[in-house]
Amino acid sequence: MKKFFRGAGFYLLIFLIIISVVQLFGNQTQEIRDIPFSEFYQNLKAEDVKEVKFVDRRITGTLKSTNETFTSYLPYSINEESLSSEILKQAQEKKLVVTGEPVPATPWLIEILPSLFMILIFVVIWFVFMQQSQGGGSKVMNFGKSKAKMHKGDEKVKVTFKEVAGLDEEKEELEEIVDFLKNPKKYIELGARIPKGILMVGPPGTGKTYLSKAVAGEAKVPFFSISGSDFVEMFVGVGASRVRDLFEQAKKSAPCIIFIDEIDAVGRKRGAGLGGGHDEREQTLNQLLVEMDGFGVNEGVIIMAATNRPDILDPALLRPGRFDRQVLVGSPDAKGREEILKVHARNKPLAEDVNLKVLARRTPGFTPADIENLMNEAALLTARLNEKTIKMDTIEEAITKVIAGIPKKSKVISEKERKLTAYHEAGHAVVASLLPHTDPVHQVTIIPRGRAGGFTMILPTEDKYYATKTEMEEQLVHLLGGRVAERLVLDDISTGAQNDLERVSAIARAMVTKYAMSEKLGSMAFGDSSDEVFLGRDFTTRRNYSEEVASEIDREIRRIVDEAYHMTEKLLSDNIEKLHGVAKALLKYETLDAAQFQKAFAGELDLTDDDLESSDEAKSETKEEIGQFIDETISSETVSDTPSEIKLDDESEKEV
Missing domain, CATH: 3.30.720.210 (Signal recognition particle alu RNA binding heterodimer, srp9/1)
Structure with a gap:
């Protein structure tokens, strides 16, 4: 009811009543x-x-x-x-x-009454507009007010720590903050000081904001949430004013928590751009630094922030006393992915053949956001097929769809291009199987997906946190497999290896300049290792090596790539029959899973002309045998936590 009296409808109703009364009495005159x-x-x-x-x-x-x-x-x-x-x-x-009777003198109040009435109407309209524009915290005349949304402790927040899976260590760090707010006495008796600020760092989609929501649900204290971009406006001084207003509100509600999402929008390094020290963003950052740890005292106010670019934050913001603790929220391991899959599969009807452990093994490198998207895609595919339960095959197809895109089976491809793609992907797969330190092939296909004409999917068999020089050299050989196969068999090369060559160049340059894997140049890193994106800093940065060393670096990169190319050429030349066998199998089946590829690689698949015209019954029998082989392979494989490597002919570079 109160909202009605403050809204536009109330004033409109009054205006209509006045008009009706005037019309009513006006019509009564003779x-x-x-x-x-x-x-x-x-x-x-x-x-x-x-x-x-x-x-x-x-x-x-x-x-x-x-x-x-x-x-x-x-x-x-x-x-x-x-x-x-x-x-x-x-x-x-x-x-x-x-x-x-004499001519009556009209009172001045009556004379100005029409003008007053019109002014009153405009005032009412302006007042209603101002009231409506104040919703959501974006007050028109109060630019300096904070836009933070306050969540009180008695509100029902759906997200709690029970809803967070796969982030056990991160939850322990934040549970300590929540426990201090609930039971500060046991910490104060030991002389402990709770960290003033918690900075959550990690790649996009790993659950930083989700963890903050869980803290809001568990803390039972006022929780202020705001984005870093909400501080800065086009008006000078607004950002600093909003920071002051935010902390004033927080002090009145202490103990409380302030959460700043994407803090890199306001906390970037000072003096890194073309502007001077009077930049609006820098003024906002200065005020934030003072409020977090200045002459004022912020008792009971804990700052939480999230970012995926900690390298560009100002050092004064990261020092102890402001953000005392940094919590790394990374990609989950196999156990964590399994727990996350259980959370997102809780309200979905899964078939009996769904094995979450196997799915966790199939999704290395997936973040919680990727897993949630994966289960949603599987549900959408199931609905498209008019099925009632989500099957294992549907989830497997959703994994491939998330990684490489939708299959373009209706795309018309000439026989020449099919053959070129088959030998290109066969070259990748054969070389990967011949190299001792390369992960096994999981799937090879020549069906276009997304922007890729075909791809080779490789899944790791063990945890890997570092890459050795031998492994990186073998990765170069594996990436060059497609280009070398085209040269050997077709005596020509295509543009399909563009992505491979870009990755080869990047890996070889990193080996020389970043990881000092060149014996000729010694154990020295070259170039600036930071990934600064500020224009001003790029103008003032100089490389830490001479032109002569730059030439040596280029020669070393060329030597590494040439050696990898010759090794790839030798491997495929010595195993040309295996290359032909896998390519023919791809031309026949278009997609080979792990078991089919192993049979084609070993020459156990009959690929004669008569077999190419075999019936669908024979193909279904072969698929049943392959399915049994896959189950045996999965049960014997080691669970892996490293990201999968996917070769996409025409797609942008994928992380390994």
Whole structure:
């Protein structure tokens, strides 16, 4: 009810009532006919006028015959003597009642009443507009007010620590903060000081904001949430004012928690751009630094922030006393992915053949956001097939769809391009199987997906946290497998290896400049290792090596790539029959899973012309045998936590 009185509807209702009253009383007045003076004079001569009233030169009267009220005006050109004599004559004979009154002076208040009424209408409209525009914290006339949303402790927040899976260590760090707010006495007795700030760092989609929501649900204290971009506006001084207002509100509600999402929008390094120290963003950062740890005391106010770019934050923001603790929220391991899958599969009807442990093994490198998207895609595919439960095959297809895109089976591809793609992908797969330190092939396909004409999917078999020089050299060989296969078999090369060559160049340059894996250049890193994106810093940064060393670096990179190319050429030349066998299998089946690829690699698949025309029954029997082989392979494989490597011919570079 209160919202109605403050809204636009209340004022509109009042306006309509006023209009209705005016119309109602206005219609009650008696209708008066306006007649010309000539007609009035004729009626006067005919003694048809019962009474007449004079107000200045305005004449108002009533007719005897019709009892009608009329009004008329005495023109200035008419002589009043004849009219006066006739009126006085009839008045003496008591045939006419004559009255009159002086011209009334209109009060000034009545004269300005229409103007006041219009001004009042505009004031009401402006007031309603201002009230409506204040919703959501974006007050029109209060630019300096904080936009933080306050969540009180008694509100029902759906997300709690029970809803967070796969982040056990991160939850322990934040549970300590929540416990301090609930039971500060046991910490104070030991002389402990709770960290003033908690900075959650990690790649996108790992659950930083989700963890903050869980803290809001568990803390039972006021929780202020705001984005880093909400501080800065086009008006100078607004950001600093909003920071002050935010901390003033927090101090009044202490103990409480302030959460700043994407703090890198306001906390970037000072002096890194083309602007000077009077930049609006820097003023906002300075005020934030003072409020977090300055002369003022913020007892009971804990700052939480999240970012995926900690390298660009100002060092003064990261020092102890401001953000005392950094919590790394990374990609979950196999156990964590399994727990996350259980959370997102809780409200979905899964078939009996779904094995979450196997799915966790199939999704290395997936973040919680990726897993949630994966289960949603599986549910959408199931609905598209008009099925009631989500099957294992559907989830497997969703994994491939999330990684590489939707299959373009309707795309018309010439036989020449199919053959080129088959040998290109076969080159990747064969080389990967021949190298001792490369992970096994999980799937090879020549069906276009997304922007890729085909891809080779490789899944790791063990946890890997570092890459050795041998493994990186073998990765170069594996990436060059497609280009070398085209050269050997087709005696030509194509543009399909663009992504492979870009990754080869990047890996080789990193080996030389970042990881010092070149014996000729010694154990020294070259170039700036930071990934600064500030224009001003790029202008002032100089490389830490000479032109002569730059030439040596280029020669070393070329040597590493050339050696990898020759090794790839030797491997495929010595195993040319395996290359032909896998390529023919791809031309026949278009997609090979792990078991099919192993049979094609070993030459166990019969790929004669008669077999190419075999019936669908024979193909289904082969698929059943492959399915049994996959189950045995999965049960014997080691669970892995490292990201999968996917070769996409025309897609951007994937992380390994």
